[in-house]
Amino acid sequence: MSKKIYADNAATTRVYPEVLDAMKTYFDEEYWNPSSTYESAGKAAKKVAEARNVIANAINARDKEIFFTGGGSESDNWAIKGVADALREKGNHIITTKIEHHAVLHTCEFLEKHGFEVTYLPVDEDGLVDLEELESAIRPTTILISVMFANNEIGTIEPIAEIGKIAKEHGVTFHTDAVQAFGHEPIDVEAMNIDLLSASAHKLNGPKGVGLLYIRRGTKISNLIHGGGQENGRRAGTTNTAGIIGFAKATEIAVENMEKNNQYEARLRDKLIERILEEVPYVRLNGHRERRLANNANFCFRFIEGESLLIMLDLKGICASSGSACTSGSLDPSHVLLAIGLPHEIAHGSIRFSISTDTKEEDIDYIVDELKGIVERLRSMSPLYEDFVKEVG
Amino acid sequence: MSKKIYADNAATTRVYPEVLDAMKTYFDEEYWNPSSTYESAGKAAKKVAEARNVIANAINARDKEIFFTGGGSESDNWAIKGVADALREKGNHIITTKIEHHAVLHTCEFLEKHGFEVTYLPVDEDGLVDLEELESAIRPTTILISVMFANNEIGTIEPIAEIGKIAKEHGVTFHTDAVQAFGHEPIDVEAMNIDLLSASAHKLNGPKGVGLLYIRRGTKISNLIHGGGQENGRRAGTTNTAGIIGFAKATEIAVENMEKNNQYEARLRDKLIERILEEVPYVRLNGHRERRLANNANFCFRFIEGESLLIMLDLKGICASSGSACTSGSLDPSHVLLAIGLPHEIAHGSIRFSISTDTKEEDIDYIVDELKGIVERLRSMSPLYEDFVKEVG
Amino acid sequence: MSQVTEYSEKVMDHFSNPRNMGELENPSGVGTVGNAKCGDIMRMYLDIDDQQVVREAKFKTFGCGAAVATSSMATELVKGKSVNEALDVTNKAVMEALDGLPPVKVHCSLLAEQAIHAALWDYAEKNDLKIEGLKPPVNDIDETEEFYEMGGE
Amino acid sequence: MSQVTEYSEKVMDHFSNPRNMGELENPSGVGTVGNAKCGDIMRMYLDIDDQQVVREAKFKTFGCGAAVATSSMATELVKGKSVNEALDVTNKAVMEALDGLPPVKVHCSLLAEQAIHAALWDYAEKNDLKIEGLKPPVNDIDETEEFYEMGGE
Numbered sequence A, B: 001m002s003k004k005i006y007a008d009n010a011a012t013t014r015v016y017p018e019v020l021d022a023m024k025t026y027f028d029e030e031y032w033n034p035s036s037t038y039e040s041a042g043k044a045a046k047k048v049a050e051a052r053n054v055i056a057n058a059i060n061a062r063d064k065e066i067f068f069t070g071g072g073s074e075s076d077n078w079a080i081k082g083v084a085d086a087l088r089e090k091g092n093h094i095i096t097t098k099i100e101h102h103a104v105l106h107t108c109e110f111l112e113k114h115g116f117e118v119t120y121l122p123v124d125e126d127g128l129v130d131l132e133e134l135e136s137a138i139r140p141t142t143i144l145i146s147v148m149f150a151n152n153e154i155g156t157i158e159p160i161a162e163i164g165k166i167a168k169e170h171g172v173t174f175h176t177d178a179v180q181a182f183g184h185e186p187i188d189v190e191a192m193n194i195d196l197l198s199a200s201a202h203k204l205n206g207p208k209g210v211g212l213l214y215i216r217r218g219t220k221i222s223n224l225i226h227g228g229g230q231e232n233g234r235r236a237g238t239t240n241t242a243g244i245i246g247f248a249k250a251t252e253i254a255v256e257n258m259e260k261n262n263q264y265e266a267r268l269r270d271k272l273i274e275r276i277l278e279e280v281p282y283v284r285l286n287g288h289r290e291r292r293l294a295n296n297a298n299f300c301f302r303f304i305e306g307e308s309l310l311i312m313l314d315l316k317g318i319c320a321s322s323g324s325a326c327t328s329g330s331l332d333p334s335h336v337l338l339a340i341g342l343p344h345e346i347a348h349g350s351i352r353f354s355i356s357t358d359t360k361e362e363d364i365d366y367i368v369d370e371l372k373g374i375v376e377r378l379r380s381m382s383p384l385y386e387d388f389v390k391e392v393g
Numbered sequence C, D: 001m002s003q004v005t006e007y008s009e010k011v012m013d014h015f016s017n018p019r020n021m022g023e024l025e026n027p028s029g030v031g032t033v034g035n036a037k038c039g040d041i042m043r044m045y046l047d048i049d050d051q052q053v054v055r056e057a058k059f060k061t062f063g064c065g066a067a068v069a070t071s072s073m074a075t076e077l078v079k080g081k082s083v084n085e086a087l088d089v090t091n092k093a094v095m096e097a098l099d100g101l102p103p104v105k106v107h108c109s110l111l112a113e114q115a116i117h118a119a120l121w122d123y124a125e126k127n128d129l130k131i132e133g134l135k136p137p138v139n140d141i142d143e144t145e146e147f148y149e150m151g152g153e
Ligand SMILES: Cc1ncc(COP(=O)(O)O)c(C=O)c1O
Pocket: A236, A237, A238, A239, B010, B071, B072, B073, B074, B076, B101, B103, B148, B150, B151, B152, B177, B178, B179, B180, B200, B201, B202, B209, B211
């Protein structure tokens, strides 16, 4: 197979050479534990401090408000369980949405087993949270609102600043899972009144296994990983110097090029969306048409199941992803697609293309050209399509 | 400064070139998310599966019993909180020791605030747990015994197989923090009746930010990081392919060379211990003389405070570590040194040398030679020594 | 673990080049099993001659790679068999013929078995036959949801 | 964050090359403050002439790098000063002279201030003087623990 188009950047991204370069020394030469006393270790500590500063600046936070973790999932778990534990006396109610990542949803479900009550807000057909609905869900016992910055499947960007404002007015702590947005969309924790924010390095051309939780000064939150005094006593574990330094380098590059990259990606994304909607029948674009991540295009192809589509694309050298249940071994398709109101049958036929600046214009054409043939072929195999054609006549 | 001797391998280790080599591709070329459907991702998944196998074999576990985490601290937190949560109905009593790493101790303290009772077993002057004391601490409500495999400060190796036997006889889940022992001491989870075991890659020349929890099949334990279905649904978070592959490579090298390395290190360690005990007055070796990690030597130098000693060594190019409180900002010295019965004043004067196969015989001589001068100099500055000399006459 | 790499070569072959895909004009029996809600629907067409031998088998499948491959293999396995022999084409037989399936995909082979049975049942009904050991198919295909009527695209 | 790199160059200089380290044979005043249990003990010797001017100052310190450096700096600062001026050598003055200390080390500078006061108090007592603003030192040096008598090495 010669052709290779990676269109699954929402799953993970290529580590940039500059990022790997920045990290390398911290594996073998400057391998010191930055918590140690000797001078060499101080160099590593200084580098980590610089990294923290770069990352803090990216979201208008203070250095001391950035806490490095082992990834986005840990950050989400920490934010939610940490607030739940710290504010247990104050209340037991949490508000989130039906379209959160499982790192949020399953954490909330865990808390439900421990006496917490969780409101899972519905979203509209574009995946947007309704602000009035959110506000009216707030109770005297509400201790946390957790709404994702941008959805990982359908790319919809939530009205975070507006939610932050509501949360602030009601004195409720506000967490946002910004794993898909950090380094991709402008974020200002001050202007947006964000109290807690999760991010993960590998979604922006950094390494896997390192993430962060932004914690606004003064926010009440218990630790999740207890132990040594690292991260100002808030998150134990020997500092992952290489990972953190790589994260910072990736952030630096992402922030510097954000506008340019987004313009580039949005143009290709729009071309992909337009060609597919025009040239393939019985297709639906999932997610909001405008308020969406620049790199995300998600479709449902009627009468077709996602995994089959995915494998056929793979055989043509195209890497994409599907919200189909078949890839996960469960019977239910993506909870996100169900939440935007798709029937199971349609939701099973979803595919997500998440492009990057590595994607070329000709790649988009190649994707659409191949996709047309594949969709046609799979429909010719589909009993659902057979019935549909017979019905329609 | 030309001379540079790194004698702090218990804090962290150099990543071997072979390990970095094994990892590299998984950052930039094979950066795929191993949970993805397309074929390329399958390669990464296969590599991770191989890594899991290498690591499982190292401790006589099955592949499915190995769960990768973000480090030793996370593994400890998971083991303890996970069992506490899963067995809450069965009981609320946990047994551990006074000399555990903070990742264990602070987790236990957290649980104490949540209705659990914890017995912190004392140790003898060598740092060994008393088996009878342990057995008699078991109550009908005991749900977990957590005793470290080897102590990170004084190097003492606990009687793990014996503890495993007792735990099994009483039907109590047994966790061991083997962060210092994994890859350094032979471990057999079957023979030793270990139910849960924590390890961390960076203690054996692997990368920082990746660890594991071994979970014996059938062990009841809740998740700590909820979310995606990675690690068989037990630990969410995008798989840290490079980290895991590096961890496996490091394990492979460590296991293959364990005997040879331990012989080498133990010889140098013994030389260090013997020369210091002979040539420096008023010194105490901490930890068991024989049942100790091959790379660990820990001393208390009377009349001297550890941080001063550490800086002076650093100025001579020697990197070591101290259990002195002054490096941590607290007023109490190491809880481990206090637990083996040292008075505060003596405990403040501790230093740990943790060598590696990189350490040369001449390094040992250099350390001792420099140390003698430094100890003498610091004693000449010490009012405690002044008083002592005057008293003794 | 990725699914694709867990598929055997045989599965990938039957997915990429499915045998007997399509419809039969006047089938002796046709059966549809599965559930669009769950993401799998298999339809099997059988052409059975007077000697009760399956002369032709065709399928259409909405479903994952394993669903397509098991359908394809199932048609191959029943072709040329007597009705009674065809009844013995179990999900195990299909799986073995495909060199195995990943654990999460075992249900697809069950579906293939059910599809054969459903088609045979249809054949039996049409011809007023009683086939020893054949039970009526459980038709759990969901009602088409009313998404499109409700303005869905 | 590592401690060493948080030390200013001045601190490192006064730690590596402490000024006035040692004892005085017949000091006008000597004071010992701190607590072995907490890991810091400072002893300051002062030689004060008839004009109540500090002619000589020496110290001995058991403690961390900052403890040594603040002792050294404190002796430098009191030398040549009158007793009343010496009283004004506060922990702040010591810290400033050292270009600052890491937050966890600020207590060392307080100890240095106390050591000066303790030595001055001793001088005042010996000479039956009353020095304005000087309070008796709090002697919180721990009882020597009985570890060695109990068989400790
Ligand atoms: C005994 C022991 N347990 C746990 C840990 C924590 O491991 P990590 O720093 O990888 O989280 C360490 C080392 O720091 C250790 O020595």
